[in-house]
Amino acid sequence: MAEKFQCYLYISPLYRVYKALNLDYQIFIKHINPVSVQESKLIVQPIIYEKHWVLLVGKLKEKVWKLYDSLPNPEHKHICHKVVSAI
Numbered sequence: 862m863a864e865k866f867q868c869y870l871y872i873s874p875l876y877r878v879y880k881a882l883n884l885d886y887q888i889f890i891k892h893i894n895p896v897s898v899q900e901s902k903l904i905v906q907p908i909i910y911e912k913h914w915v916l917l918v919g920k921l922k923e924k925v926w927k928l929y930d931s932l933p934n935p936e937h938k939h940i941c942h943k944v945v946s947a948i
Contacts, residue, residue: 874907874914910940919943 872890879886904919915937916929928941 872904872906874909895935906944908937908944909918910937913937917944919945 871887872893875887876890898921901921904917904921906917906919908915908917913934915931917926918929919926924943926941927937930937
């Protein structure tokens with residue numbers, strides 16, 4: 862049954878907030894290391910932009926990113942490109 866589930870990495874949206882405020886952001890990413898990245902098939906990254914949030918999901922091996930946005934907006938895509946380039 863376990864093979865039905867995929868390993869994934871979840872990156873808290875608070876990571877970027879804490880980092881921008883120069884607060885201790887390590888608590889949000891300490892579970893991310895080379896081994897956890899190699900074992901994961903997906904990266905799940907919620908992104909909060911102004912009063913709206915989108916979900917960015919990356920398939921690492923395929924190098925494919927998918928944006929889930931309930932209010933499609935070109936500006937949201939632009940923010941996601943920035944996040945992907947930072948990852």
